[in-house]
Amino acid sequence: MSLEIHSSIQNRKSVRFFSEKTITKEILTLLFEAARWSPSCFNEQPWRFIYTLQKENPDGYGKILDCLATANQSWASNAPLLLIACTKTNFTYNNRPNTHSVYDVGQSMAILSIQAEVLGLSVHQMAGFDPKQAEELLSIPDGFRAITAAAAGYPANLNDLPSKIQAKESEPRKRHPLQDCVFEGKWGGNSGL
């Protein structure tokens, strides 16, 4: 048994530079198929996705780009794919608030991101966008909320980028140590992992 986590999880990275390689309909289908098979509370499947491809629909692409924070627009505008992930706020079966809906959209976007890595693409999620503007510009109806924006595409070849950017983009990802986030038995319990 390998003592490493799966390569798609190990190598996943939110890149900011993308190649011009086109994302085909088949690839798009695989990304959203993966998201669709996520688990959700009461199998509500609260996620909804609105995407645009820059080349195929420049007007639609411009609308999503407009919703992003300025700092994100500067790099995301070279991504072939932009998307907004939405959630259905209430359960379908009883129309009461689904307090797990945002959590479940998070699950679907994580799984979409892992599938993207398997296919050689990178997904860069953004909290930095204007949900109200997105809801208006993209005709998101009452009962649904825009939760996350994301840019995606095949990562650029770092060798094609200026050396300063190469260095920044090559920085290893950082995480807290395992013992700071995993406890055995109760809060603070030493897991020995």
Place this chain on the structure above:
Amino acid sequence: MSLEIHSSIQNRKSVRFFSEKTITKEILTLLFEAARWSPSCFNEQPWRFIYTLQKENPDGYGKILDCLATANQSWASNAPLLLIACTKTNFTYNNRPNTHSVYDVGQSMAILSIQAEVLGLSVHQMAGFDPKQAEELLSIPDGFRAITAAAAGYPANLNDLPSKIQAKESEPRKRHPLQDCVFEGKWGGNSGL
């Protein structure tokens, strides 16, 4: 290129019957390592996990089991591993509410679940538990909230189970069609996927 989604995503299932096979420390480490490498807003990494193994810590296991809804206790009590996923509610850098923290815990649990599938285990998440009870019993401090419970282990061999249970556990998972949750350009836009 394969036109199928990754097997760990395709085959992931929230089983209710587990084998007695032990979960080693190495496997546990891989599960939480995978979760730890999830993306998060401002790289806050709001997730915290409290786990217990039934055999190693029956008292701790009993505490988490106590927090589950009765309907979940009935099947989850045969899982070797129980866990509670928590979130840090405020950003560390400015102590203001992190409105993406629950979303990000969802991401980490989805990635943990995918890693589990890669290793032959199944993770069954539950909204059906008492977060307040968990926070008290497990000494979860102020500033953190219990979000999700989960049971995990190696799935039982279906052939060892009564035929009625076999049939129920073999039911295919169901999801809405892709065209109901993926739109092109704006809400309702036909994606053609």
